[in-house]
Amino acid sequence: MQIRDLPYADPGSPDARSGPRFLLWLGRNQLDGQLKALAWGLLHFCGVAGLPLGVGRAVQAVVDRSGSGLALSGAVIVLCGVAITVGDTMLHRAAVTNWITAAARVQQLLARKAAELGSALTRRVAAGEVVAVSTGDVEKIGWFVEAVSRFAAAALTVVLVCVGLLLYEPELGVIVAIGVPVLALAVLPLLPRATRRADIQREKAGRATELASDTVAGLRVLRGIGGEELFLGRYRDASQEVRRAAVRSARMWALISAIQVLLPGLLLIAVVRYGAGLVQDGRIGVGELVTAFSAVTLLMYPLRHFEEIAMAYSFSRPSAKRAARVLALRRTTEPSGVEYGSPSGDLYDPATGVLAPTGRFTAVVCGDPDAAGVLAERLGGHAAGGTDGTPSVLLGGVPLDELVLDASRTAVLVQDKDPVLLSGTLRELLDVPASGQVAAEDALAAAQCADVLDALAQASVEDDGDPMETRITERGRSLSGGQRQRLALARSLVTDPEVLVLDEPTSAVDSHTEARIAEGIRTLRTGRTTVVFASSPLLLDRADQVVFVHDGKVAAVGTHRELLHGVVYRAVVTRETEEEQLGGTQAADELAELEEMEESA
Known part of the structure; x- marks a missing residue:
């Protein structure tokens, strides 16, 4: 696989049982x-x-005054120089390719997993971890995959040199061999x-990063309550913990590096000391001592890769563990593989009994807002049943769990x-x-985005002030909550799916705008199935039917x-107190008694 061939047509099915198994799977692939x-x-x-x-x-040839030996030695040195140059260049090229292709494979796997799980991903794994x-x-995983081949080459070279010196x-x-x-x-x-x-350093760094992200995301709220200094102090403390952990980690790695400098130096001293005695005794020549000394000196270069592979593995192992944890997530059930085509019809949840007839505007009222969010996800097939015995939501009689992902997302x-x-x-x-x-114009109109377009036109840097070309900042932070909500609604309306499920789409707008949005959704979605989770009387009054879930x-x-x-x-949609509920019940009873008396008369 070359860099120019990326992305992979199929990144494969990873072994996500553990971090080391995932690294092994990457290496095999x-x-x-x-x-x-x-x-x-x-x-x-070599x-x-x-x-x-x-x-x-060459040294021995000079001692022996051998011209041919000196020429042969020069040829060997030139040949080794060429091998070093070509090998180093191509090794770097191949190693970087391995690094980038491994990283690209992991990123594709993560992107595929995110697309497979959708919004359920961030409920099962923290967004910061993803x-x-x-x-x-x-990057750390790619570093280890890339370092493995260089370490293997270095280890084989060390073995060859030791064996060669034993023979020479x-x-x-x-x-040297010992x-x-x-x-x-x-x-x-x-x-x-x-x-x-x-690991401790990375854990503390992760917490500090998460704290910083939360602070930035909630900066507007923090300024409103005057909490900037408080959170700044918390981040400062977290940052200092990261610094102290980094210093402790660096000290240990510095000790490891020092040992790998000290011990080779002691080995060189031992070789020179013992070799000099052999030369004095005439048991070996000066050239042989130079060869042994030079070989031990140059062995320090491949030996450095032993330290690198240890560092690469220690850094990549927790990274691979986190990646494997994300990649091991699965949908509650897998598609059956049966070709259902494009399903259409009534949307029905057997678990709750919610039925949204095809082509109608259905509103769902839940007393518990959290339950409403879970039910909305169920109706979309994102929190479907299967493993816990909960039946799947049906669309036209077809279980959403059994649809392939693309068909499910297109339908709902x-x-x-x-x-x-x-x-x-x-x-x-x-x-x-x-x-x-x-x-897009019709969707923006139905979502009542006229004031949003005006605001974007004023913020535009172009002369014509085209709001469609105005940039929206990350997560729409430059817009108000109501503006963000309406633009998101317009995006959903443009998609025009077979079934559209909206969870509190007007919670951040005023009542007049809410009434117009409800009418716009009803008009634009005529003939399409629309399910809206809401408790606003203005929106509920415009629905074809209301389903109350209790x-x-x-x-x-x-x-x-x-x-x-x-x-x-009535208590849910009007938010009555217990006293008001009791008064309403008594009034209803009195009215019923009066009606009965009038009928008897």
Whole structure:
């Protein structure tokens, strides 16, 4: 896989049982790239390891006054230089390719998972964790995948050099063969502690980042209550905790680096000391000592990759664990694979008894606002049953759980009570997958966005002041709550799905605007199924039917005016107190008695 071939047509099905298994799965899926990097790494490191042989033979040729030996040694050095240059260049190219392609694969997997779970994702995993995985964690995972091949090449080179020295000069080779594994393994006892400190640092950094994000998101509210200094102090304390954790982690890694400098130095001293004695005794030549000394010196270069792979794994392991936790999430049930086409008809929830007839404007009233949000998600197939025995919502008799994701999303669209506006122009905001039957102008008019368009036109930097080309900031923070809500409603209306489910779409607007929005939705959605969760009498009065859900079951169905005769329903939509409910009940009883007396007379 080359960078120019990205994105992957299919990133695959990851092994998300644990972080290490996920890393292993990534490595197996990039085996070609890993083998290329390994081959180029071996060429590079063998070139480095071959230099001592050329230098040692050159020194020995000078001692022996051999011109041909000196020329041959020069040729070996030149050949090693070419191998080092070509190998290093291509190794870097292959390693970076592995890094980027691994990161791209993880990002595609995360994007696919987010699209699969939809709004249910952030209810099961914190949004900050999803962002952390798709940004910083992806880089750390790519670093480890890229470092594996270079480490393998370095390890093989170290083994080859040790074996070569044993064959070339057994007496010195024994010292090197014993000392090098000690160098490679000396830092292993320190790695668990270094890893724990690094994990603590990342955990504290994650909390500080989450606190900063929450503060920025709620800055307008904080300014209103004068809480900026309070939250600034909390972030300052969190930042200092991160700094202290980072210092503790850096000290441990500095100790590991110091050990990897100290021990090789001691090995070099031992080789020179013992080798000098062998030269004095005439048991080896000066060139052989130079070869052994140079080989041990240059071995420090591949040995540095042992430290790097340890750091890469310690940093990537928790990142891979978080990625695996997100990728392991599943829909409550999987599609059956049966081709249902484009389902249409009545929307029915067997669990609560809610029925939204096709082509009609249905309002749903729930006494519990949280229950309303859960039911809205159920009707959209995002919180469907299956594993807990709860039956699936039916659309035209077809279970939404058994539909493939694209068909389910096309058939039913759910707008929750806190919709998100992405940054971009208004035209880009309304450029969404749609039926093409509803124009953006009609949707904006139905959502009563005239004042929003005027505000965007005034904020436009263009001379013509086209509101459609005015940029909207991230999450629409430059707009008021009511303006954001109406633009989100217009976006949903433009989509024009078979079934549109709206959860409190007018909670942030005034009563006059709410009445006009209700009439606009009713008119624009004529012939389409619309379900609105609301408790506003202005909106309920314009619905074809109202479904009252109490204690998780349908308690009554009728028009708004008909249901007002019910005490519990009237208490929910009018927000009566217990005393008012009692007075209303007594008045209703007296009125009933009077009517009976008149009928008897």
